[in-house]
Amino acid sequence: MDLSDTPEEEEFRARLRAWLAAVLPGLPPKPPPDDWPARRAYDLGWQHRLHDAGYAGVHWDASPAIRLIFLEETEKAGAPYVGANFVGLLHAGPTIAAEGTAEQRARWLPPILRGEEVWCQGFSEPEAGSDLAALRTRARREGDTYVVTGSKLWTSHAEVADWCELLVRTDPEAPRHRGITWLALPMDTPGITVRPLRTLAGSAEFAEVFLDEVRVPVANRVGDENDGWRVTMVTLSFERGTAFAGEVVACRRVLTELAAAARGNGRWDDPALRRRLGRLGAEFRALWRLVQWNVSAAGTSGGVPGAGGSVFKLRYSHARQELYDAAADVLGDDCLDLDRPWTLDRLSSLSYTIAAGTSQIQHGIIAERILGLPKGR
Amino acid sequence: MRFGLTEDQRALRDATRRLLARHFGGQALRAALDGPARPDRALWRALGEAGFFSLRLPEARGGAGLGLPEAVLVFEEAGRALLPGPLVATHLAAGAVAGAATGEAVVTDVDGGLVEWLAAADVVRGDATGAVPLRSLDPLTPLHRVPSGRPAHERRDVRLTVLLTAAEQLGTAGRVCELAAQHARAREQFGRPVGAFQAVAHLCAGMLVRTETARAAVYAAAVTGDPVDVAAARLLADEAAVRGARDCLQVHGGMGFTWESEVHLHLKRAWVRTRRGGGVTESEEVVAADLLAGTA
Numbered sequence A: 001m002d003l004s005d006t007p008e009e010e011e012f013r014a015r016l017r018a019w020l021a022a023v024l025p026g027l028p029p030k031p032p033p034d035d036w037p038a039r040r041a042y043d044l045g046w047q048h049r050l051h052d053a054g055y056a057g058v059h060w061d062a063s064p065a066i067r068l069i070f071l072e073e074t075e076k077a078g079a080p081y082v083g084a085n086f087v088g089l090l091h092a093g094p095t096i097a098a099e100g101t102a103e104q105r106a107r108w109l110p111p112i113l114r115g116e117e118v119w120c121q122g123f124s125e126p127e128a129g130s131d132l133a134a135l136r137t138r139a140r141r142e143g144d145t146y147v148v149t150g151s152k153l154w155t156s157h158a159e160v161a162d163w164c165e166l167l168v169r170t171d172p173e174a175p176r177h178r179g180i181t182w183l184a185l186p187m188d189t190p191g192i193t194v195r196p197l198r199t200l201a202g203s204a205e206f207a208e209v210f211l212d213e214v215r216v217p218v219a220n221r222v223g224d225e226n227d228g229w230r231v232t233m234v235t236l237s238f239e240r241g242t243a244f245a246g247e248v249v250a251c252r253r254v255l256t257e258l259a260a261a262a263r264g265n266g267r268w269d270d271p272a273l274r275r276r277l278g279r280l281g282a283e284f285r286a287l288w289r290l291v292q293w294n295v296s297a298a299g300t301s302g303g304v305p306g307a308g309g310s311v312f313k314l315r316y317s318h319a320r321q322e323l324y325d326a327a328a329d330v331l332g333d334d335c336l337d338l339d340r341p342w343t344l345d346r347l348s349s350l351s352y353t354i355a356a357g358t359s360q361i362q363h364g365i366i367a368e369r370i371l372g373l374p375k376g377r
Numbered sequence B: 001m002r003f004g005l006t007e008d009q010r011a012l013r014d015a016t017r018r019l020l021a022r023h024f025g026g027q028a029l030r031a032a033l034d035g036p037a038r039p040d041r042a043l044w045r046a047l048g049e050a051g052f053f054s055l056r057l058p059e060a061r062g063g064a065g066l067g068l069p070e071a072v073l074v075f076e077e078a079g080r081a082l083l084p085g086p087l088v089a090t091h092l093a094a095g096a097v098a099g100a101a102t103g104e105a106v107v108t109d110v111d112g113g114l115v116e117w118l119a120a121a122d123v124v125r126g127d128a129t130g131a132v133p134l135r136s137l138d139p140l141t142p143l144h145r146v147p148s149g150r151p152a153h154e155r156r157d158v159r160l161t162v163l164l165t166a167a168e169q170l171g172t173a174g175r176v177c178e179l180a181a182q183h184a185r186a187r188e189q190f191g192r193p194v195g196a197f198q199a200v201a202h203l204c205a206g207m208l209v210r211t212e213t214a215r216a217a218v219y220a221a222a223v224t225g226d227p228v229d230v231a232a233a234r235l236l237a238d239e240a241a242v243r244g245a246r247d248c249l250q251v252h253g254g255m256g257f258t259w260e261s262e263v264h265l266h267l268k269r270a271w272v273r274t275r276r277g278g279g280v281t282e283s284e285e286v287v288a289a290d291l292l293a294g295t296a
């Protein structure tokens, strides 16, 4: 058990810190949350800088420990989030890297790394949420083209995306998991309608995507026809692995800000509140250690994070909601004011136990895959 | 960073588990329950020989020269096995009290207002004058109350007591999760294993999540030795053990409410341990105070 950096890790950390300190003060101001074109430009601009400095592919080819240092240091320094680059860097990109042909990798990966193209994820549908394999969007083969008709739901960043990693049903007769195919869909193809959906936080984070006889070249298929389920599972475990690790660092910072605010307004004198914050402090410390534990395990088994990612995702998403509930206690009446710092965050945190596999689904994964309990329905 | 068990640590854990299974299996546990409340001296010496008490002493003084991570691993095993006796106090007395390191002397200490195993111990550290026995909730941990019960700031450093206790709690948490999952796979109702019901499966998954999160916290605290890490680890480990044991009881149904089943013993021991080293409240205050540390 060793928590200290290896010489290589230490060097990476120091170099990254120095670079962040040099580059962050020169960044343009953050765009308002609802200005999507500006957000896209801002997020891509940041990725572009990372690329020029040699950090673009840290999520892909660095060791898990280096990846973790990257997430930790960028968060500590207050660097921008992956934002609109999320799907490209953490889902579609790794999938293409693992399953794509040399030609596909050459076409799609460099623009993701350079911060030139935005990807979105078209998996969920009105009738296929937790039960993703129930998806119905149809793709009919016509020569070297797939003709796609159906609709996708909750597609984050769809409005500003260049590409969509799309799951379609190519064989309706086959058993559910065996008739699915993974396609890269250019978002400017005729026949696509994007209807933004407002979230409970008031912003348009995601959208409904309607597909009407949309023509996608067969060359845009990653993996074999009808093998899309297996291809997809590679990306999903990425999502639950280290994707949220940086946010644990952010939560720890929020907690110290909360403590300071509570001392400022006198609520710190209430032992119940103090102890609650103490408990949350312990929680986020432990979650950080759990990330380190999982990352070390992934480093030795060489693979993608597995069910251990579910353990983390489940615990983290609830802890984050409790954090903002505690913030509301610190704020008092101000917790109802959307202009106060943590009010919107509290609303946003409500999605954490739903997106990327609901808490109930994570419980099921843990019960079946780690504890060996019979499959329940 | 390589935050996982080394080969040697794995071997130590496995050897400890085998040793405890040999000397303190199910029958020995039952015998301890039915017999008088005194530590089994032969077992205590076997532990001494295996280095359970002396492992952190330097080799020149008869120890193994190992650190807190190794100590935490063996205490986790002790917790799993429900091993009775003032194990933490004796381990911490090794090198300071004659015979503690070898398991020949059973050492207890005054912890806040309570002393475990007072009558059976050879040596008591701290002021136990006026101690009166109480009818202990845990049949395998005799307890005395001491009137002097010093205020927290006068007490000696409880960091190691808290850490090793958290390791025992972690052992309990892991064990009750296993017991619950075993029962959920084997017990059938409505024509299928009860573990096929989500309400049961999700209870078990929750136990696993708490255990694994606590494990990361306890092991990391053993590596850093940092007092805030230790306080945090105890909060996670206490929760994993106590809630785990309760949920394990729930999964066992009526069987879980019997004296016969081992489940209640885990819960009762976990409750005893929550009182050690200043209790949960004090640990919460330690972590809370740290949140303000940078802003003073």
Ligand SMILES: Cc1cc2nc3c(=O)[nH]c(=O)nc-3n(C[C@H](O)[C@H](O)[C@H](O)COP(=O)(O)OP(=O)(O)OC[C@H]3O[C@@H](n4cnc5c(N)ncnc54)[C@H](O)[C@@H]3O)c2cc1C
Pocket: A120, A121, A122, A123, A124, A125, A128, A129, A130, A131, A153, A154, A155, A156, A157, A205, A206, A351, A354, A355, A356, A357, A358, A359, A360, A361, A364, A377, B198
């Ligand atoms: C902010 C946000 C962003 C998202 N972004 C994207 C995106 O970019 N691309 C994309 O494809 N999807 C996206 N999603 C969709 C997300 O993956 C789904 O919302 C999620 O998988 C749940 O599906 P559902 O909403 O249909 O809920 P349902 O599956 O209908 O679930 C409803 C309730 O039933 C429970 N439930 C369902 N099945 C079971 C079961 N077997 N056992 C126990 N309980 C069960 C669930 O836990 C939940 O409580 C996003 C969602 C959110 C909230």
